[in-house]
Amino acid sequence: MVELPRILARRSGDGWVLHMDGAEPSYVRRLDGAVERGRVLMEAGGVPGAEHGAALRIDLGDELNRRVKASTQATADAHKAQVTAAAELRRTAAALDEHGLTGRDIAHVLGVSPQRVSQLLNDRHARG
Known part of the structure; x- marks a missing residue:
């Protein structure tokens, strides 16, 4: 199984900055296009495994990350x-x-x- 390259999304203004393995950061307005945008950029940069997709991680800062984790765990x-x-x-x-x-x-x-x-x-x- 191929390990997917990673994309880290951080809030910036009214959108998101994507930090990717082997590619320059990129801006997207909404998260629903983040994986595809990052995958295309990484694939163009020759990042191994990008042709199979990418793993998106969203960083909202410590407090909101904890709240998201707690609320999703509570739901489960x-x-x-x-x-x-x-x-x-x-x-x-x-x-x-x-x-x-x-x-x-x-x-x-x-x-x-x-x-x-x-x-x-x-x-x-x-x-x-």
Whole structure:
């Protein structure tokens, strides 16, 4: 696997300055074109691997970098917690069903709609 050349984007005015392996810095207005611009410039400069793309890193300064990292980690943690909670909700709905509760009673106990109970119990059967 080829290691992609690196582009470091730093905010400058109302755009971004791209610092690249083997190429002079370049200015772009928005980040959505940064990788392609950097790749083209590096490829023209003969930077190995540029024909395969480039790895973009965005530097917003220490404080904002920490905030971005913390917020993206919080989002990942929330997703993981949601997946765990959904699995537990399925198991609990199944246990209540096995104890003879009706779908409507399960809905009241769990605080969800009867339709959601149906989905939870169907998911259990589909998953085996």
